[in-house]
Amino acid sequence: MTINRQILLVSRPKGEATLENFHLAAPELPEIGDGQVLVRNFYLSLDPYMRGRMNDTKSYAPPQPLDTVMIGATVGEVIESRHPDWHPGDHVAAMFGWQEYGVSDGSNLRRIDDARIPMSAYLGAAGMPGVTAWYGLNRIIAPKAGETVAVSAASGAVGSVVGQLAKGAGCRVIGIAGGAQKCAYVVETLGFDACIDYKAGNLDEALRAAAPDGIDGYFENVGGQVFDAVMRNLNAHARIALCGMISGYNGEPIPLKYPALLLTNRVRLEGFIVTEHMDVWPQALKELADAIAAGELRYRETMAQGIENAPAAFLGLLKGENFGKQIVRLV
Numbered sequence: 619m620t621i622n623r624q625i626l627l628v629s630r631p632k633g634e635a636t637l638e639n640f641h642l643a644a645p646e647l648p649e650i651g652d653g654q655v656l657v658r659n660f661y662l663s664l665d666p667y668m669r670g671r672m673n674d675t676k677s678y679a680p681p682q683p684l685d686t687v688m689i690g691a692t693v694g695e696v697i698e699s700r701h702p703d704w705h706p707g708d709h710v711a712a713m714f715g716w717q718e719y720g721v722s723d724g725s726n727l728r729r730i731d732d733a734r735i736p737m738s739a740y741l742g743a744a745g746m747p748g749v750t751a752w753y754g755l756n757r758i759i760a761p762k763a764g765e766t767v768a769v770s771a772a773s774g775a776v777g778s779v780v781g782q783l784a785k786g787a788g789c790r791v792i793g794i795a796g797g798a799q800k801c802a803y804v805v806e807t808l809g810f811d812a813c814i815d816y817k818a819g820n821l822d823e824a825l826r827a828a829a830p831d832g833i834d835g836y837f838e839n840v841g842g843q844v845f846d847a848v849m850r851n852l853n854a855h856a857r858i859a860l861c862g863m864i865s866g867y868n869g870e871p872i873p874l875k876y877p878a879l880l881l882t883n884r885v886r887l888e889g890f891i892v893t894e895h896m897d898v899w900p901q902a903l904k905e906l907a908d909a910i911a912a913g914e915l916r917y918r919e920t921m922a923q924g925i926e927n928a929p930a931a932f933l934g935l936l937k938g939e940n941f942g943k944q945i946v947r948l949v
Contacts, residue, residue, distance in 0.1 A: 657695065754859030
């Protein structure tokens with residue numbers, strides 16, 4: 619008998635999410651039927667969007683149902699197949715969620731090549747976070763060489779890719795991150811021109827010093843005081859790709875102090891959900907994987923071990939305790 623350990627969402631958070639919102643279950647793994655595939659998940663992705671799914675509120679996607687496996691991207695290996703297109707040993711990306719095994723009819727599986735790049739990279743820089751960065755930068759900000767691009771959460775899975783792609787487009791790139799260690803990594807390893815520690819205070823002054831010619835493009839992941847400071851340093855006709863507002867994921871409102879600047883500077887601001895733009899995924903995934911394989915796109919991971927530690931790792935992610943992409947190793 620094989621046990622499939624899973625993390626279920628069993629209650630809605632009231633304010634901050636807690637460990638009590640989750641439950642570790644261990645049901646028996648059922649046998650697969652004709653046309654089905656059994657996958658052993660090797661790695662699980664943890665991402666900020668999951669916090670929004672825990673709420674029972676109107677959003678771009680339905681809330682996570684209670685007493686079901688938490689949503690999440692996975693990569694792993696086919697270990698049993700009764701499907702003509704999939705064979706044991708195939709490595710795949712899927713959305714099996716917070717569990718050790720997944721059963722599929724093959725329609726939600728994507729073949730991955732971990733001979734070129736590590737398997738876990740398909741959950742980060744060569745996965746949904748990377749495509750998110752690629753789309754927001756290239757299709758919304760659309761930077762031109764010589765412009766200045768800023769990105770919040772710059773050491774994270776999305777922000778780190780945004781900055782490196784913007785540098786590749788010939789831009790001056792300013793990161794915003796929390797803590798001296800993360801800022802040093804953003805500049806010294808990722809190659810940003812500057813990185814501002816928002817925890818150090820004087821955010822306005824630091825932004826003006828780092829971007830004396832103003833900011834032409836901004837990739838927003840955080841909201842709150844960071845967004846306000848960037849707004850005061852935008853140039854006319856700046857473009858903002860609104861990806862996330864993690865400072866408000868616990869339900870509190872995130873007021874914008876200077877909304878008139880959107881008009882004064884004729885700013886283009888566009889929120890986006892990357893899964894609504896599946897047409898760009900093949901191109902973006904190929905470019906990102908090629909860049910990683912060539913050593914041109916760097917990334918960092920924080921790795922938790924074991925499905926039982928996924929909730930604590932997720933809560934740490936929401937508080938900024940991770941460094942780079944947060945992943946759970948399941949084997």
